[in-house]
Amino acid sequence: MADIDQALERASTLALNGPGYGPNPRVGCVLLAADGSVLGEGWHRGAGTAHAEVAAIADARSRGADLTGATAVVTLEPCAHTGRTGPCVDALTDAGIGAVHYAVADPGEASAGGAAVLRARGIPALLTPHAHATALTRRWLAAMTKGAPYVIAKWAATLDGRMAAADGTSFWITGEQARAHAHGVRASVDAIAVGTGTILTDNPSLSARPHGEEAGHQPLRVVVGHRATDGAKVWRDGNAVAISTDEPRDVLGALWQREVRTLIVEGGPRLLSAFLRAGLVDEVNAYIAPALLGSGPSVVSDLGISTMADALRGGAVTSERLGADTLVTAHFTGGI
Ligand SMILES: NC(=O)c1ccc[n+]([C@@H]2O[C@H](COP(=O)([O-])OP(=O)(O)OC[C@H]3O[C@@H](n4cnc5c(N)ncnc54)[C@H](OP(=O)(O)O)[C@@H]3O)[C@@H](O)[C@H]2O)c1
Structure with missing residues (x-):
């Protein structure tokens, strides 16, 4: 050599x-x-x-x-x-x-x-x-430098930025390839967080199944919020934790203690917005489907921004076609 x-x-x-x-x-x-x-x-x-x-x-x-x-x-x-x-x-x-x-x-x-x-x-x-x-080493370096998990905000949305329909349904916004990709990302991180709203509406299993079957590594499932979610699928084994707080920094602090270095925040809109507002997101993974809903919850709610000059802008943006859908990745390391 x-x-x-x-x-x-x-x-x-x-x-x-x-x-x-x-x-x-x-x-x-x-x-x-x-x-x-x-x-x-x-x-x-x-x-x-x-x-x-x-x-x-x-x-x-x-x-x-x-x-x-x-x-x-x-x-x-x-x-x-x-x-x-x-x-x-x-x-x-x-x-x-x-x-x-x-x-x-x-x-x-x-x-x-x-x-x-x-x-x-x-x-x-x-x-x-x-x-x-x-x-x-990028994600690990960012986590070690800030002393908190590297946070990936992930969502699937329509072209008009809706995360769910007005009746709350959000399954299958994106197609098979996009979902398989997202499962692959889950298998590469330490933990996945959702709010109680997503648990109570969708009852997701939050497992990593990149090829249709559970991957050898399953991230810790994290439920954030105060409401009871007893009996939900996420509690099917011991690889899950509830964190009763409204403060995203508390979530990161508790997970850091558990040696979590990379975390995906998968929604819904209220938890995602809270992490974005707090400036705690390092990377956005947006899976965009060529669909329109016109109503239903938007991905992100009020971030306290009222003028274009203050818009949060990511860098090192990449895009990837996944069947009919597109994954847009943007980096915000250093805090949004
Ligand atoms: N398309 C997608 O990628 C995707 C992904 C996930 C969910 N969804 C959709 O999102 C919808 C659910 O939305 P959602 O907003 O209710 O779900 P959510 O963000 O998962 O849960 C909201 C809950 O998070 C807790 N929470 C913790 N910290 C918070 C903070 N700082 N601010 C606000 N809430 C905080 C609160 O729980 P407590 O009230 O218990 O304290 C709050 O009620 C469903 O229709 C679901 O299908 C879509």
């Missing part, structure tokens, strides 16, 4: 084998010999399992490689603390690694500082930015 940039690209691809949910980010690592050949590769498989560096060292050892003076190329700064596993800086030092390139600095309160530890031990540790490595 010729250069560090190529190795970071490979490490980013390896990282994608790890889960997108959980308290840890996806991380990949490639160990290079002086001639640029690959001695070992690894990625993080989720909280409680070996970090990418340790997995790559194990891979190299299983191939009988000598890592003395090797270069470690890793998508995230190696950690310097003992969490569920030991410090990666020690594993790298003990293996005889001669230099480290990392693409993203670790903002974690406990885990940061690994590069400084390595340098103090005489091992050059260079921050080497790489777009793909940054992209795959």
Whole structure:
């Protein structure tokens, strides 16, 4: 492998084998010999399992490689603390690694500082930015930086911005492809929140079924509000929680304590509007159906904005056709 940039690209691809949910980010690592050949590769498989560096060292050892003076190329700064596993800086030092390139600095309160530890031990540790490595840690980085879950506001709406018909029905606004996509996103996050209004109107199961069957990872189901929702489908097992509050920040605080790093707020309009008003939404996923209703609840209610200059505007906007529907994604990281 010729250069560090190529190795970071490979490490980013390896990282994608790890889960997108959980308290840890996806991380990949490639160990290079002086001639640029690959001695070992690894990625993080989720909280409680070996970090990418340790997995790559194990891979190299299983191939009988000598890592003395090797270069470690890793998508995230190696950690310097003992969490569920030991410090990666020690594993790298003990293996005889001669230099480290990392693409993203670790903002974690406990885990940061690994590069400084390595340098103090005489091992050059260079921050080497790489777009793909940054992209795959984007949600986790935003969460760790603000100390609250990364919030995706998701809705399905008609062309005229209605989330449900006047009689309250909202099932099947969008078609099969859009629904399958939304289920895939659910399978990549830690939690899904809805208000009691949605539970009492729709009684959704809030499961992740990207291919028609329940995914291996099911996000925590979160019901926000004071009204009783006993007997609703969301309570079918222990993977659900009720939070009796009107304050979106309390929801994020309670979920952060449960190690939730990514949250989808799926509605309905009152809960979505409360999160938007509070400036707590990092990303909007709007599934737009080519349908018109003319009446029924709008996606977003009063946000306290009365003039165009104050409109909330997202960046890094992308769109994707999903059958007859379109998914529009806009980023608001840093708070709306
Ligand atoms: N198209 C879609 O993507 C989609 C998705 C979900 C829902 N829907 C539709 O949305 C409709 C339900 O709308 P909804 O607005 O009643 O549902 P909702 O937003 O799910 O629930 C509203 C409830 O959320 C609680 N809540 C917590 N914090 C709040 C705050 N700061 N401000 C306001 N409410 C807060 C309150 O519960 P308490 O009163 O219990 O305290 C409130 O009554 C249904 O017709 C459903 O089909 C559509």
